[in-house]
Amino acid sequence: MKNLNNPMEILKLLDKSNCGKCNESTCLAFAAAVSRGWREISECPVIEEDVIKQFGDGPGVRKPSDSDIEEVLSQLKDRLGAIDLATAAKRLNAPFKNGELTLKICGKNFSVDSKGNFSSNIHIHSWLTSPVLNYILEGGGSEPSGKWVPFRELKGGKDWARFFEHRCEKPMKKIADSYPDFFADMLHVFAGKQVERQFDSDISLVLHPLPKLPILICYWKPEDGLESDFHLFFDVTADDNLNIDSIYLLTTGLLIMFEKIALTHN
Ligand code: SF4
Incomplete structure (x- = not known):
């Protein structure tokens, strides 16, 4: 190609x-x-x-092969094996029991051992593994402050902002426009929480794809000939808890999940 x-x-x-x-x-x-x-x-x-x-896909810069992904994961697992998981659990304020650190991801428990083996009673998606390992390895454990900022204002966010808009926000807006139960699913399937309306949006809700990495989802309904709008916001501490590549990966992973659910139900 x-x-x-x-x-x-x-x-x-x-x-x-x-x-x-x-x-x-x-x-x-x-x-x-x-x-x-x-x-x-x-x-x-x-x-x-x-x-x-x-x-094919333009200059071909974005789609890592399966072997690239495997290699990145294997490097992350090696690094995990070299740290004290119990200390990492303390830093992240996460439960640690029987050699496993447990994180709540969108309301579900995911446990990781020191070899990077995951266990959960729900399916573990590949888009989740590397952000989770990065969160454990490098997350600063900062408590979310409640101050929301757009993706481009996070450390390194400017370089990814166009990608983020085209790959995450716009496709999510499309789903929100065409799938009426989109927000109800976020609340029930992803353990989202409806919050007070933020930034004058019509719908505001918060998801926790990682315990200290809340994402604020805002949707503005179409009105008076103006089309709808959809934006994601991150806590200002997000880049201390996860690097920007992993935040991007995590969010595109959420998009894949939303798309699958919308396709199943539509
Ligand atoms: S404006 Fe965009 S969608 Fe229309 S033909 Fe050009 S590239 Fe294609």
């Missing part, structure tokens, strides 16, 4: 109608975003199928 890095070469593959269906103002802006790895060429909804097959 070929990859492209030059916006002008990518532009040649697009229909140049500047229709805006990709949420970029022009085809050139979209081509530039693809060349930088912020978007995938397949995100242009009017592109020919055979172009996608031929050129």
Whole structure:
């Protein structure tokens, strides 16, 4: 599969109608975003199928192979084996019993031993393992302050902000717009909590994908010809408890779960 890095070469593959269906103002802006790895060429909804097959996912910077993931996990597990898990549990204020540290993730218990083996009575998704291990290894254990900030204001967030908007917030907004039980599912399936309306949103709720990493989800309903809006906010301490790559991974993992649930129910 070929990859492209030059916006002008990518532009040649697009229909140049500047229709805006990709949420970029022009085809050139979209081509530039693809060349930088912020978007995938397949995100242009009017592109020919055979172009996608031929050129795949733009410059190909984002999709690590299974072996890359395995390697990262194996390095994290090695590092875990070299630390004292009981001390890490104290730092994170997490229960530690029978050689296992337990974390509550979206209301469910997940236990990890010093070899990085996970146990839980629900399915353990691969998107969860590396953020959880990073949280245990590097999390500062800071208590959430209650002050919410957007992703781009976290340490290193600016570099990922475009990705985050396109890969997390916009797809989540799409689900919220089309799947009426989206927020009810967050409350029941993900143990979310409805909170007082924040930032003048119509719906505000908080999820805890990791104990000290709450995420505030805000949705503004469409009104008076204005389309809806959807944003995620993080506690200002989030980047002390988890590095930005893991926060991104964790959030895209949540998106995958939301998409699966919406697909099952729709
Ligand atoms: S959706 Fe495709 S054709 Fe329309 S502006 Fe975006 S890149 Fe151009």
